[in-house]
Amino acid sequence: MIPVxxxxxxxxxxxxxxxxxIWQRNCLTNNGPLVNELELKLKEYxxxxxxxxxxxxxxxxxxxxxALDLKSEIITTPFSYVATSSSIxxxxxxPVFVDIDNNTLNIDPDKIEAAITANTTAILATxxxxxxxxxxxxxxxxxxxxxKIIYDAAHAFxxxxxxxxxxxxGDISTTSFHSTKLFHTIExxxxxxxxxxxxxxxxxxxxxxxxxxxxxxxxxxxGKNSEFHxxxxxxNLSHIESIRSARKAQSDxxxxxxxNLEFKKPVITRGATFNYAYYAVVLPTEDITLRMIEELxxxxxxxxxxxxxxxxxxxxxxxxxxxxxxxxxxxVLCLPxxxxxxxxxxxxxxxxxxxxxNN
Ligand SMILES: *Cc1c(COP(=O)(O)O)cnc(C)c1O
Numbered sequence: 001m002i003p004v005x006x007x008x009x010x011x012x013x014x015x016x017x018x019x020x021x022i023w024q025r026n027c028l029t030n031n032g033p034l035v036n037e038l039e040l041k042l043k044e045y046x047x048x049x050x051x052x053x054x055x056x057x058x059x060x061x062x063x064x065x066x067a068l069d070l071k072s073e074i075i076t077t078p079f080s081y082v083a084t085s086s087s088i089x090x091x092x093x094x095p096v097f098v099d100i101d102n103n104t105l106n107i108d109p110d111k112i113e114a115a116i117t118a119n120t121t122a123i124l125a126t127x128x129x130x131x132x133x134x135x136x137x138x139x140x141x142x143x144x145x146x147x148k149i150i151y152d153a154a155h156a157f158x159x160x161x162x163x164x165x166x167x168x169x170g171d172i173s174t175t176s177f178h179s180t181k182l183f184h185t186i187e188x189x190x191x192x193x194x195x196x197x198x199x200x201x202x203x204x205x206x207x208x209x210x211x212x213x214x215x216x217x218x219x220x221x222x223g224k225n226s227e228f229h230x231x232x233x234x235x236n237l238s239h240i241e242s243i244r245s246a247r248k249a250q251s252d253x254x255x256x257x258x259x260n261l262e263f264k265k266p267v268i269t270r271g272a273t274f275n276y277a278y279y280a281v282v283l284p285t286e287d288i289t290l291r292m293i294e295e296l297x298x299x300x301x302x303x304x305x306x307x308x309x310x311x312x313x314x315x316x317x318x319x320x321x322x323x324x325x326x327x328x329x330x331x332v333l334c335l336p337x338x339x340x341x342x343x344x345x346x347x348x349x350x351x352x353x354x355x356x357x358n359n
Contacts, residue, residue, distance in 0.1 A: 002345055004304040006338040007179035008243055010235045018231035027227060031207070034230035038185070041237055046158065046165045048192050050199040053230065054206055054223045057154045057176025057189035061087035061124070063223055064172040064191055067202045068148045072119040075147075077107040078310045078325040080126035084152045085311040088124060096120070097312045099322040103267040105129070105280075105332075108324075109137035113145075122148040130155040130182070130277040132166045132269045150174065153192075157183045158244065160273040167192040172202075177233060182247075182277040183240055185233035188225050246339045247276035253343050254279050254335065257350035261357055279335045280306070286330035288356065293333070295356045301349050306334040 018034065025033070039053050054060050061083060065074075074088050078097045088095040098115050101108040107125045123142060125133045133151065142149050149170035153159075157175065159166040167173040177188030191202050201218075204211060209220030236243075263281040268274050283289045289305075296303055310325045311317070335349060 002301040002336045002341070002349065003338075004302055004306075004334055004336050005180050006340065007184060008236060008239065008339050010232075010239055014235045014238075015231060018234065019228075022227050022231065029224060029226040031224065032227040032230070034227045034234065035225060038230040038233045038237075041234065042190070045237060045240070046167055046192075048165050048167050049194055050196070051167075051190050051192045052199065052202055052206060053185075053225050053233075054189045054191065055225050056187050057152075057174060057178060058083040058087055059206075059221070059223045060174035060176070060189040060191050061150070061152060062091055063202050063205050063221070064150045064174050065091040065093065065122075065124075066205060067191075067198055068122065068150070068171060070121045070148065072121055073117060074122045074124050075107075075112055075115055075120060076124040076311075077126050077128075078312045078322050079105055079107075079128060079307055079328060080152060080311060081154065081307060082311065082314065083154075084124060084126055085314060085317060089316055093121075095124075095311075095317055097317075097320050097322060097325075099324045100128075100328065101134075102324050102328075104131055104134070104269055105266045105328060106131065106133040106269075107138075109134045109141060112138075112141050116141075116145050116147075120145065120147060122150060124150045124152060126152040126154070127156040127159065127166060129266055129280050130157070130159050130275045131266055132156070132159060132161045132169070132272045134269065135161060135166075135169050138170075154178075154181065154189075155277045156275065157181065157277070158240070158273075158275045161269075162271045165192075166272070168194055171195070172198060182243065182275055183233075183236060185225070185229045185236070188229050188233060243339050244276060247337055250337055250341055250343075250346060251276050251279050253346050254350070257347055258353065261350070261353055276337075278306070279337045281333050281335060282328060283331045283333065289331050289333060292353055292356045295352050296349065299348070299352055301336065301352065303333045303335050303349075305329075305332065308332070
């Protein structure tokens with residue numbers, strides 16, 4: 001069986017070493033020493049000023065929306081994971097979808113201004129597959145219309161934009177350390193901001209609003225993560241270079257063996273480095289996409305329609321006319337990509353895809 005992804009698991013002894021410390025200290029959560037150490041190491045590795053380690057990437061988006069006091073309409077992308085849209089609705093705001101760019105698959109800045117109303121408070125955009133949005137254009141629009149920007153950077157671990165961490169763009173960036181992501185802590189996530197005030201506010205928010213044992217600053221939630229999750233993160237961080245370089249080699253190999261396949265890959269944004277978090281292909285038609293899925297599944301290969309469907313088709317939002325997102329969602333596949341995937345397996349995947357095309 002070749003799944004779309006397999007979580008990275010480090011050598012067990014490396015994790016066990018951290019467990020001994022947890023048992024000695026008898027501290028399991030509530031910003032313990034391993035959570036602090038992980039935050040420090042992540043800030044150092046990612047070269048960001050402030051980062052708060054959280055339960056998951058969805059809570060991260062919700063805390064970001066709360067911390068910025070966003071109300072009413074938030075402009076967002078239809079081409080992302082469901083958590084991007086559902087978090088907006090969960091926080092009592094309304095997602096306003098703007099179509100994506102056909103090449104980068106990120107929100108199209110040229111279409112944003114037409115969607116801005118007197119009720120618009122922010123833009124929530126996703127760096128799809130780790131490929132940065134058109135950050136300069138979004139900044140210009142946000143400045144002109146006095147909007148906040150949140151980036152859902154769940155895919156963008158380690159991505160640089162003009163030499164700096166893409167996590168430092170926007171008012172707040174959120175990310176996910178879920179098991180299926182490039183870097184994971186089993187479950188986990190983070191918010192990153194350059195603003196000390198927002199950092200402080202989000203730090204209170206993740207801990208129920210506690211300011212000492214019996215004083216509360218404002219309404220909060222439980223967004224804390226545990227020592228066990230932080231331990232997995234500390235171990236995995238020491239393997240991140242080898243995880244990334246394996247994925248680069250696999251992606252280059254896919255490029256080679258798929259050179260006779262008719263498809264398009266997302267175009268990497270100028271000024272960005274790519275982190276090889278996903279290998280996405282956009283096929284010519286939905287029909288050929290579905291036939292490829294069928295043929296691959298018959299051979300126990302499981303690519304994923306990621307993202308599908310277009311988020312404006314969720315039952316709790318308003319449907320809009322978004323021709324590019326609708327079309328891409330129907331034709332996109334993420335191919336298997338994980339650290340132990342072999343070149344033989346990639347050959348096998350490619351062979352079956354080519355067989356469908358050439359039949
Ligand atoms: C994974 C993901 C999320 C959600 O993160 P969790 O940690 O699973 O809650 C949100 N947005 C995008 C784009 C994602 O890929």
